Amino acid sequence: MPDEILLRPHLGGFAYRCRVVPCPGQPVLDPVLFIGGAFQDMYAWQRHAAVLAPHATVVTVDLPGWGGAEPLPPSYGVDFLARAAGLAMERAGFARWNLVGASYGALIGHRLVQLRPRSVVRAAFSGIAGTPSAAEIATLRACAELLRDGRPARFAEEVTAHLMCTDTARPVRRREAVRRVLFSQLAGAAPQARRKMLGNLQRLWATRLFHPGPPPDVPTLVFTGEHDTVTPPAAGRRFAAGYPRGVFVTVREADHVVHLERDREYSELLLAHFRGEQAAQLPFCRPYVPSAAA
CATH class of the missing domain: 3.40.50.1820 (Alpha/Beta hydrolase fold, catalytic domain)
Structure with a gap:
């Protein structure tokens, strides 16, 4: 390139x-x-x-x-x-x-x-x-709380499950590989990056x-x-x-x-x-x- x-x-x-x-x-x-x-x-x-x-x-x-x-x-x-x-x-x-x-x-x-x-x-x-929706905001608020509490691995787990279709009866290309990548990126984010993620989540309801x-x-x-x-x-x-x-x-x-x-x-x-x-x-x-x- x-x-x-x-x-x-x-x-x-x-x-x-x-x-x-x-x-x-x-x-x-x-x-x-x-x-x-x-x-x-x-x-x-x-x-x-x-x-x-x-x-x-x-x-x-x-x-x-x-x-x-x-x-x-x-x-x-x-x-x-x-x-x-x-x-x-x-x-x-x-x-x-x-x-x-x-x-x-x-x-x-x-x-x-x-x-x-x-x-x-x-x-x-x-x-x-x-x-x-109100249900989605509730989910995202819960994810934000995990970031606030300093639980990045649990945050990554919840966000990954929220973003991806977990119904294995529905075919999704590269599901497991993408899940691993998403989890790794979110769980391994630096503290400053996590603070920005938190701000972006809060913006959705603020x-x-x-x-x-x-x-x-x-x-x-x-x-x-x-x-x-x-x-x-x-x-x-x-x-x-x-x-x-x-x-x-x-x-x-x-x-x-x-x-x-x-x-x-x-x-x-x-x-x-x-x-x-x-x-x-x-x-x-x-x-x-x-x-x-x-």
């Missing part, structure tokens, strides 16, 4: 990081910005960047409160974080870009599209369903996640694993329906952490969407058909 460029923007007194991986040749797509979930940093997308970089410059960020950025109080919500992401793209010299938001990063991405609809060419959100106003008319793909139990397909479909040009699909044999279980397919799905192709026609995707219970 070509040499990366590291930028260090500031917003509201908080320093953060932006990683730019230039396309080695003439890019055929607008730059692609990745905004990751509550427990990811800007290096979590290296495998995906390797697939996309021959077609477009790839940008990943450690927004305030993430990875190598400065800690951010939980009172700062998605509005501030979306503005930080937009500023990072400005500093990188990009006026228009494609956007990828995963899980919590999809909430930030949704707000970014609202704030800068003329900057976002196409958007793709994985693992988004809207405002977390701030407003969605702002009023209709979603802009931006071509938007919403997707998740077909066995996602965190942001279920029915909820993702409803979210996509709120976009004038929203499309929803599920990825076969995957759950909420589809970016790990099927990382190659995840990247190919993004490429298809950013090229303007029909994502539902890819062999590893299927249009979601709601059951009678949904």
Whole structure:
């Protein structure tokens, strides 16, 4: 991959990081910005960047409160974080870009599209369903308590079980390997990283996640694993329906952490969407058909 460029923007007194991986040749797509979930940093997308970089410059960020950025109080919500992401793209010299938001990063991405609809060419959100349910907030509060109590291994165990489909009757690619990787990363996180994870969890119930106003008319793909139990397909479909040009699909044999279980397919799905192709026609995707219970 070509040499990366590291930028260090500031917003509201908080320093953060932006990683730019230039396309080695003439890019055929607008730059692609990745905004990751509550427990990811800007290096979590290296495998995906390797697939996309021959077609477009790839940008990943450690927004305030993430990875190598400065800690951010939980009172700062998605509005501030979306503005930080937009500023990072400005500093990188990009006026228009494609956007990828995963899980919590999809909430930030949704707000970014609202704030800068003329900057976002196409958007793709994985693992988004809207405002977390009371049951999910209760689970996340319990996980936060484990971090506060200095029990990282138990925290990692609970979060991994929450994020992944534990029903072994439902086929999930690389389930056990991904479970081990997730557990290891969470349990082995440094104390400063754990404090940032705690802040990101607290932000989910301390701030407003969605702002009023209709979603802009931006071509938007919403997707998740077909066995996602965190942001279920029915909820993702409803979210996509709120976009004038929203499309929803599920990825076969995957759950909420589809970016790990099927990382190659995840990247190919993004490429298809950013090229303007029909994502539902890819062999590893299927249009979601709601059951009678949904």
